Amino acid sequence: MKVVVAFLALYVTIALGVKEELFKKCHENGFCHRNRHYGSHILEAHDWPYRINSTSLKTSAETSHIWLEILKTISHDKEIVLDLQLSLLNDDNLRVQVNERRSNDLKGVGSLTTHRFNGTGNWVLVDSVTEGKFKSIDASLKEKLGLKYGKYHSAELTYYPLTLKVYYKNQLQMTVNDKKFFNLEHYRTMEDNDMNMLPFELDFDMFKDSFKDSSKDTIPFGPESIGLDFTFNGYQHVYGIPEHADSLSLRDTTNSEPYRLFNIDLFEYEVGSTMPMYGAIPFLLAVKPTKVASGLFWLNSGDTFVDIDKTHLKGVSTHWMSENGIIDFIILVKESPEAINKAYGELSGFTPLPQLFALGYHQCRWNYNDQEDVLQVHENMDKYQIPYDTIWLDIEYADSKKYFTWNKKTFPDPRKMMLELDRTGRNLVIIVDPHFKTGYFVSNELMKQDLCVKDNENKILKAHCWPGESVYIDSLNPKATEYLTSKYQMSSKNTFMGGDDITNVHLWNDMNEPSVFDGPETTFFKDxxxxxxxxxxxxxxxxxxxxxxxxxHALTNRLAQSSRNRPFVLTRSFFAGSQRTAAMWTGDNMSKWEYLKASIPMNMNQGIAGMPFSGSDVGGFFGNPSKELLTRWYQTGIWYAFFRAHAHIDSRRREPWIAGEPYTSIIRNAIRLRYRLLPTIYTTMQRTSVEGVPFMRPLFYSYPGNLDTYEIENEFYLGNSGLLIAPVLEEGVKEIIIVLPNVKEIYYDYTNGKMSLESYYGKSQIIKQVTLEDIPMFLEGGSIITEKQRYRRSSKLMINDPYTLIIAPNHDQGKASGQLYIDDYETYDYQNGKSAMIEFEASDKGISSTLIRGEGEEFKVTNHVEKVIVLNFTKQYDAKPLKQVVVNKQQVVEFEIVHNNHLVIKMPNTPMSQNWTIEYEYVESSSLHDEL
Amino acid sequence: MKYTLVVLAAITGVCANVIGAPPADQHLYVPLEDGKWRCLGNPDVVIDYGQINDDQCDCPDGSDEPGTNACSRSGNGGTSADLFYCHNEGHFPGFIERFKLNDGVCDYDKCCDGSDEYKSGACPNKCKEIHQQFVSFSKRLRRDSAVALVQRDRLIKEARAIREKLEHKIDKLKHHQKVNGDGDNGEAKDTNDDNGDGVRDDVMNKIVRSVDAVEAKIALLESIMTKMMDNYNPNFNDGAVKEAIKDFQNYMSEQYNDDDDDDDESSSQLSKLLQSLKLSPSSSSSKVNEANEVNKQIKQYQTDIDIFTQELNRYYGKDDIYRALNDIKISTDYGDYKYKIALLDSIHQDKVLVGKFANFDEHDESILYYTNGSKCWNGPHRSARIILVCGKTHEIISISEPEKCEYTIEMTSPIACHELTEEDIINRFKVDFSQL
Structure with a gap:
């Protein structure tokens, strides 16, 4: 019999939002608390503990290195010696390193390596980095050292108080240790700690951890933190240091939590927070309107906090604190933010050009339940004529979440599925995390080959993640790469990867912070x-x-001999240098408007910090988006470099056709717009791969002179294509305000990729009416973009389709230019010159296309131009009416003036493989007279 | 229907040979006297005849490019139904969406002759192989279908037999009722027993008290569990905790599930309880008892008649055929679950109710809907539809969850069989690409 439940009033609510108490705040984190305390007390000090021993100066014979001793005075009879090294990377980037002298024999540290970790740079910097020479070293003065380097750089190192000033074209850009926050906690034992403390220092959590979850941390080396402040002289805005769900321009943290860099699985993260997230790039960019930008690259891979102080007139001041390791940083000063990105890429590497499919639409869900489900979604994409390139499998594909196995009940024939996807150019991405369930062949092999991470007693660490008890692969060990290589090998026996002829399967690394369900702050114990x-x-x-x-590297090895050998890897956790081998996404966001909004500054900061191949889950991971939110998210998501829809297992299905009309058609249009723009998008990615420019490009990159652009985080450019996008990010709005960054340039309304009657000049902002269909887009005067306007099922099937050019003449002279990059979209042959860069130039006289081949093997361009559109043709070139249009000086072609304004030229299938021209012939003014 | 076009084309005997246009439409692609041509859907737009299939989209309706994808525009808002005609000699002529032309994919399911890739010629003609596949498919299908149709006839007969049996039963009951009713002495109706009241109140009070106590305990346990559900750390993957939370969430969903009918049901439960107290044996005379017995018997006949009549009148599909499936229960392991299907009753996934049979699809009775399954945590009530396709026996082909908590089950059944037309076979035929 059923009991009447009177307690019906009990209402079920789901507790959403981050469990903040699980994560350390600065005051709960020994080293952060101590450094902030140090900073607040050193300001009142009359003398400072650190100074340089001026007699210790040594330089290398080729003047590439400078060595000095820093003396840390504890008391009148106790001094600690630290080693300072100055060097130049790639000519004009100043690297500073400070280390302490440690014995090889320290008490209570077991078998651990005793010296401070100095390997971050080795992991991060690329092999091609060269060491530069100082142009001059001036040691003539006792109290300071003068340095000249690069074309415009100089620096001044003052011995006491210890400061380093960096100048660009004789203008002060940065002052290191301006506030005297320089701090290095040298080695000491608990017993002799009293004799090693400075009077104003705090001893909070030097030898223990009082945070509940991490209290078992043995802290074998005691306190070893480092801290240093950098003032960016004359700068009001700093950017970068992802990953945080926060504003584009970093905010003042003097009375709040510092930005923390500590990779964690931050469950249900909140926006507008300085809390750490899944990845960390300790790179900060400062920009000011006077044709100069500065970058600071803090080479430390430990737990790090950054305080931002915007309360000084001098400029933004930043305080960097890391738990251990050496002080190691690089100062970059260049003429523009773009130049900083390039220099940063030359140090830590660029994003390699991905296969074209990786820039297409990715359809993901936790989970597609089985093989039938995957193929059903796949078929529906074609049924609803929505282009897509890749379908994804989350953790449920594996038998009991044992990666490298398939659940045979739900995926009886993965190879068949892979082949069916391949038939229409589609790819599969499968997830393989770094934790491996105990008790099956992979974890057994890892244990046997000594490739597991160990606990503080040097025993194999067993902790919990998705599959339950697991071991974690120690991928710092080079042998771990060899192991994974064997697992992904191209072999007929490799049934996991479908056999020896499957080349459309790529990989996804999640939970690699690492995420540890039963660990402190959801990760490993620090010891x-x-x-x-x-x-x-x-x-x-x-x-x-x-x-x-x-x-x-394992996937590279697998695909090496195939005709599609550029691997694709997606990662959730990342660090400086990650851009060389993986794309990232911003993790587990929520189906709420504020997360859609936050995705733009988050992805822009990824680009600023040199990892532009990024995206956010379209639709939001947790929860169920309204149809409007889902639609707006697609309209925004098509501009992420990595464009993937994803959803949590408990959320309702939301593939594009589920929303129904009019939403499905609007979403289809958005995705098709992405595909239509793939030529421009691929070209943008190619520029990114050699120049490091952001894919979602902040407005201030183009107009650093316009301070009003510095905090714009709801608009962006598509790379340097000239396409300005202002997606609708709020619910139910009928109009939006759009900032136009340059009042002296024309902005052609190109909303939804359609020619419009509207164009704007001389306005710094406009109000635009919008409907649910609208993706507000503008072409900036002076730009030319390329499109492929025909719908195909996937990007691979578009390869032979013809191009359309959209020309936006600039205001002053009616000129425009643009680029189109083409290669085979799949292989590394472009490295041998098999590529083409096509340069377009337009003016009131006509248009020219010049093909520049890569050096080396010849790349055959087989495409045609089918159409050329010149926006505002009549308005721009209004002097004379157009009589005829001549292609290649011989062929008169059909043209049309649309909206009384835009010129549309139907090209006679002009091959792109050769240079071509279009000439306008106007009705001569004299003949005009005649007619009159 | 499509195949009659070939015949038509043969009759009209056109001279144009425009690639992509079906024979029946070739006559539309004849130039005007001045060498011009009018767009089919926009006759006011006149183009040069040479602009047909020149890979430039000139007509707003795309009719000038039957043989290219030039008019398969990206931004047209909807899906395109513009088709290209494949001759498919040796098989059946086919039509393919123009956006599939010359994209490097051999879409043999539509164009077995590979003519969709006419530019590269990269797709050799496979009509022979595909037609072979089709012939053996067709043979198999016809053979199976013949067997299945026999099964279907058997089911119809069974259904009829069941129906007759029911009718017979009802007649019999009606007869009994009549016989018994004639002997009724009319005194039996007065069965009130005043002595029962005190006992009843006592029992009722006890029940109410115990219900109160149980409720209080449940409320306490629920508040403990709710606190745990709201505050547990989802990152700590303690299997026991996570499972308990999940079960509790399901339990809570079930509670709210029942909300709607709780009051009714419980009050009817209580009234039944009262009823049973009223009817409980007391100190009354045996004569009264006897009368009660007779009365009860008559009531029982009526109840049975009602039940059987209701069953007789229940809708079992147009030809009553589903009546034969009332007792069919299918149980199968699919994916990680065991599914139990009683076709006209309910579907279970392990122990979870996926849905109760609600109705047939109004246009197609081989589609059955099931609703009001147990509530998904944080989601809707589970529901399902079963799609029956022709087959000899009752077997599950596939189970999918195209929308969260909404299942689609494909199942074979002789019920879905009917005489096959050529078109049916063609529609069901799928090219096996792995055999090409």
Whole structure:
């Protein structure tokens, strides 16, 4: 019999939102608390503990290195000696390193490597980095050292108080240790700690951890933190240091939590927070309107906090604090933010050009339940004529979440599925995380081959993640890459990857912060031990990168002999350098408007910090988006470099056709717009791969002179294509305000990729009426973009389709230019010159197309131009009416003036493989007279 | 219908040979006297005849490009139904969407002759192989269908037999009722027993008290569990905790599930309880008892008649055929679950109710809908539809969850069989690409 439940009033609510109490705040984190305390007390000090021993100066014979001793005075009879090294990377980037002298024999540290971890730079910097020479070293003065380097750079190192000033064209850009926050906690034992403390220092949590979840941390080396402040002289805005769900321009943190860089699985993260997230790039960009920009690259992979102080007139001041490791940073000063990106890429690497499919639409869900489900979604995409390139499998494909196995009940024939996807150019991405369930062949092999992460007693660490108890691969060990290589090998026996002829399967690394369900702050204890006898504390922020690097190399090996050999790897955790081997996404966001909005500054900061191949889950991971939100998210998501829809297992299905009309058609239009613009998008990615420019490009990149652009985070450019996008990010709005960054240029309304009657000039902002269909887009005067306007099922099937050019003449002279990059979209042959860059130039006289081949093997361009559109043709070139249009000086072609204004030229299938011209012949003014 | 076009074309005997246009439409692609041509859907737009299939989209309706994808525009808002005609000699002529032309994919399911890739010629003619596949498919299908149709006839007979049996039963009951009713002495109706009241109140009070106590305990347990559900750390993958939370969430969903009918049901439960107290044996005379017995018997006959009549009148599809499936229960392991299907009753996934049979699809009775399954946590009530396709036996082909908590089950059944037309076979035929 059923009992009448009177307690019906009990209402079920789901607790959403981050469990903040699980994560350390600065005051709960020994080193952060101590450094902030140090900073607030050193300001009142009359003398400072650190100074340079001027007699210690040494330089290398070729003047590429400078060595000095820093003396840390504890008391009148106690001094600690630190080693300072100055060097130049790639000519004009100043690197500063400070280390302490440590004995090889320290008490109570077991078998751990005793010296401070100095390997971050080795993981991050690329092999091609060269060491530069100082142009001059002036040691003539006792109190300071003068340095000249690069074309416009100079620096001044003052011995006491210890400061370093960096100048560009004789203008002060940065002052290091301006506030005297320089701090290096040298080695001491608990017993002799009293004799090693400075009077104003705090001893909070030097030898223990009072945070509940991490109180078992043995902290074998005691306090070893480092801290340093940098003032960006004359700068009001700083950017970068992802990953945070926060504003584009970093905010003042003097009375709040500092930005923290500590890779964690931050469950249900909140927006507008300085809390750490899945990845960390300790790179900060400062920009000011006077044709100069500065970058600071803090090479430390440990737990790090950054305080931003915007309260001084001098400029933004930043305080960097890391738990351990050496002080190691690089100062970049250049003429523009773009130049900083390029220099940063030359140091830490660029994003390699991905296969074209990776820039197409990715359809993901946790989970597509079975093989039938995958193929049903696949078929529906074609049924609803929505282009897509890749379908994804989350953790449920595997038998009991044991990666490298398939659940045979739900996926009886993965190979068949892969082949069916391949038939229409589609790809499959499968997830393989770094934790491996105990008790099956992979974890057994890892244990047997000594490739697991160890606990603080040097025993194999067993902790919990998706599959339950698991071991974690120690991907810092080079042998781990070899192991993964064997697992992904191109072999007929490799049934996991479908056999020896499957080349359309790529990989996804998730949970690689690492995420540990039963660990402190959802990750490893900091005294966990890695290859090289290093504490996890030293390398934490690089663990995720070490894993996706290994995956990338393994997949590279698998595909090496195939005709589609550029691998694709997606990672959730990342560090500086991750851009070389993986794309990233912003993790587990929510189906709410504020997350849609936050995705833009988050992805822009990824680009600023040199990892522009990024995106956010379209639709939001947790929850169920309204149809309007889903639609708006697609309209925004098509502009992420990595464009993927994803959803949590408990959320309702939301593939594009489920919303129904009019939403499905609007979403289809958005996705088709992405595909239509793929030529421009691929060209943008190619520029990114050699120049490091952001894919979602902040407005201030183009107009650093216009301070009003510095905080715009709801608009952006598509790379340097000249396409300005202002997606609708709010519910139910009928109009939006759009900032136009340059009042001296024309902005052609190109909303939804359609020619419009509207164009704007001389307005710094406009109000635009919008409907649900609208993606507000503008072409900036002076630009030319390329499109492929015909719908195909996938990007691979578009390869032979013809191009359409959209020309937006600039205001002053009616000129425009643009580029189109083409290669085979799949292989590395472009590295041997098999590529083409086509340069377009337009003016009132006509248009020219010039093909520049890569050096080396010849690349055959087989495409045609089918159409050329010149926006505002009549308005721009209004002097004379157009009589005829001549292609290649011989062929008169059909043209049409649309909206009384735009010129549309139907091209006679002009081959792109050769240079071509279009000439306008106007009705001569004299003949006009005659007619009159 | 499509195949009659070939015949038509043969009759009209056109001279144009425009690639992509079916024979029946070739006559539309004849130039005007001045060498011009009018767009089919926009006759006011006149173009040069040479602009047909020149890979430039000139007509707003796309009729100038039957043989290219030039008019398969990206931004047209809807899907395109513009088709290209494939001759498919040796098989059946086919039509393919123009956006599939010359894209490097051999879409043999539509164009077995590979003519969709006419530019590269990269797709050799496979009509022979595909027609072979079709012939053996067709043979198999016809053979199976013949067997299945026999099964279907059997089911219809069974249904009829069941129906007759029911009718017979009802007649019999009606007869009994009549016989018994004639002997009724009319005194039996007065069965009130005043002595029962005190006992009843006592029992009722006890029940109410115990219900109160149970409710209080449940409320306490629920508040403990709710606190845990709201505050547990989802990142700590303690299997036991996670499972308990999940079960509790399901339990809570079930509670709200029942809300709607709780009051009714419970009050009817209580009234039944009262009823049973009223009817409980007391100190009354045996004569009264006897009368009660007779009365009860008559009531029982009526109840049975009602039940059987209701069953007789229940809708079992147009030809009553589903009546034969009332007792069919199918149970199968699919994916990680065991599914139990009682076709006209309910579907279970392990122990979870996926849905109760609600109705047939109004246009197609081989589609059955099931609703009001247990509530998904944080989601809707589970529901399902079963699609029956022709087959000899009752077997599950596939189970999918195209929308969260909404299942689609494909199942074979002789019920879905009917005499096959050529078109049916063609529609059901799928090219096996792995055999090409």
């Amino acid at each position: 966990t031990i890695h290859y090289g006898r290093w504490e996890h504390r030293s390398i934490h922020n690089m663990y995720g990168m070490s894993y996706h690097n290994a995956t990338f």
